[in-house]
Amino acid sequence: MIAGHEAGHPRGGGTPRLRMRGTVLPEAVVRDVWVADGTISLDPLPGAVTVHTGGYLIPGxxxxxxxxxxxxxxxxxxxxxxxxxxxxxxxxxxxxxxxxxxxxxxxxxxxxxxxxxxxxxxxxxxxxxxxxxxxxxxxxxxxxxxxxxxxxxxxxxxxxxxxxxxxxxxxxxxxxxxxxxxxxxxxxxxxxxxxxxxxxxxxxxxxxxxxxxxxxxxxxxxxxxxxxxxxxxxxxxxxxxxxxxxxxxxxxxxxxxxxxxxxxxxxxxxxxxxxxxxxxxxxxxxxxxxxxxxxxxxxxxxxxxxxxxxxxxxxxxxxxxxxxLGYPGIEHGAPADLVVFDEDPRSDLRMLDHPRLVVARGAVVG
Ligand SMILES: [Zn+2]
CATH class of the missing domain: 3.20.20.140 (Metal-dependent hydrolases)
Structure with a gap:
């Protein structure tokens, strides 16, 4: 499900903190992922807007x-x-x-x-x-x-x-x-x-x-x-x-x-x-x-x-x-570039044409 459609748009001069929860690939571990200042945090961040729960999170x-x-x-x-x-x-x-x-x-x-x-x-x-x-x-x-x-x-x-x-x-x-x-x-x-x-x-x-x-x-x-x-x-x-x-x-x-x-x-x-x-x-x-x-x-x-x-x-x-290329995946401190799918894209690679959400440089791509 999607919540917080306003996320990704600067409010008060900054990009809002984001929270997502889903199965993170390639490890296939279900976890919460937070984003602030263009960076991924695996530690909770207060005030984050939940933009997605469920589905799969893959590195950009x-x-x-x-x-x-x-x-x-x-x-x-x-x-x-x-x-x-x-x-x-x-x-x-x-x-x-x-x-x-x-x-x-x-x-x-x-x-x-x-x-x-x-x-x-x-x-x-x-x-x-x-x-x-x-x-x-x-x-x-x-x-x-x-x-x-x-x-x-x-x-x-x-x-x-x-x-x-x-x-x-x-x-x-x-x-x-x-x-x-x-x-x-x-x-x-x-x-x-x-x-x-x-x-x-x-x-x-x-x-x-x-x-x-x-x-x-x-x-x-x-x-x-x-x-x-x-x-x-x-x-x-x-x-x-x-x-x-x-x-x-x-x-x-x-x-x-x-x-x-x-x-x-x-x-x-x-x-x-x-x-x-x-x-x-x-x-x-x-x-x-x-x-x-x-x-x-x-x-x-x-x-x-x-x-x-x-x-x-x-x-x-x-x-x-x-x-x-020397870029980390979905890790603590990594650049916040990731793609969210409703289901496991590996089960049907055609799903790759329809990402639910793209986050780049810490902001939702609109
Ligand atoms: Zn070429």
Whole structure:
């Protein structure tokens, strides 16, 4: 039941204290949760408004791979689109996003302002010249890749490296050697930053894992024999499956050169098994939507269809993703970002499209 509809609206200049009671995931413990000053308290707070009792409380959803503010591929980030995308994320319960590279540098207010999710960003994606969308990213000579990776990681905390791309022969291939990928990873880590690698080829995936990067983005054609090593190192896999699924019809027409067509079709065909095998091998699999903007909840459901349990698929877009990005779940002193459902969303993941209540930065999202 819902009470206190006025909650979340500042009264007397402040945000009201909130109280919720429900089953808290992932622990599945029934408890009271209080919120004040943007922070979760597990100790009672006097004067709190009860906004929900019953149901399930889960840590705010996380999209670990999205590109908000994109109006057109190749163009800089559009501020109006950025605001609209951020607000849409929040309404859907996505209180934290990771932006692994953007068309231009994200404005400092994005990720800070109320009404928007928290943001982990990777600056401009680093690629070799011609090795990414025209007009996008930091496309440099091969010798400059490690330095550019270090600069982006140093400035943002993350670097995104594009290690394979469409080639001149109407195919798709690695754009840099494994040695360069390894040097870039070392350079990025040398700044204290982390590195995410875009790869959709076996060679690129191999280079990324051998370079011990923090995440493999997309991972299409990733060799399964690398999965044990990924699990041991802690390299996460972000399969962005719903984007591949949505692209499938336009990649399966005569206008697409045969080599590209079979590269995409065979990659997509094995993607589900790859993700299930990765999960079974102990690789951290996380939910990301990429571009064109997909739906995080659709991606979570795809992960479950691929073979993750509903619990683990939900975690891939919530508590596990938060932990991986260094954000706590529903704990005492944690940022007050959480989503409330009337029933256990793990019993039917379609429920994720209908949160009862979203709390972000300690306030009810209206
Ligand atoms: Zn992307």
């Amino acid at each position: 959803l996380v999209d670990v791979h999205c590109h908000p503010g994109t109006v057109e591929v190749g163009l800089p980030v559009d501020d109006d689109q950025l605001l609209a995308d951020g607000a849409a994320h929040l309404r859907a319960g996505t209180t934290l996003i990771r932006v692994p590279g953007s068309g231009s540098r994200l404005p400092s207010w994005f990720g800070e302002r109320p009404g928007l999710p928290r943001v982990v960003a990777a600056g401009l994606p680093v690629a070799v010249e011609g090795g990414f969308f025209p007009g996008w990213g930091r496309q440099v000579g091969i010798d400059d890749v490690p330095r550019a990776a270090a600069e982006e990681a140093g400035a943002s905390g993350w670097c995104k490296l594009i290690v394979d791309w469409f080639d001149d022969d109407a195919g798709y291939a690695a754009t840099m050697s494994a040695e360069v990928v390894a040097a870039a990873a070392r350079a990025a880590r040398g700044t204290g930053g982390r590195i995410a690698v875009h790869t959709q080829s076996a060679e690129g995936g191999h280079a990324a894992v051998k370079a011990r990067v923090d995440s493999v983005e997309h991972g299409m054609h990733l060799p399964t024999e690398l999965l044990g090593e990924m699990a041991a190192i802690g390299t996460a896999l972000v399969p962005t499956a719903t984007v591949f699924t949505s692209l499938a019809p336009q990649m399966d027409v005569d206008a697409v050169p045969p080599a590209l067509r079979s590269w995409f079709a065979s990659g997509l065909r094995r993607h589900r098994d790859l993700v299930r095998s990765a999960h079974e091998a102990g690789v951290v699999v996380l939910a990301g939507t990429d571009l064109p903007p997909g739906s995080l909840t659709t991606e979570i459901r795809w992960l479950a269809e691929a073979g993750l349990t509903a619990h683990d698929a939900l975690g891939a877009g919530s508590w596990a993703a938060r932990r991986w």
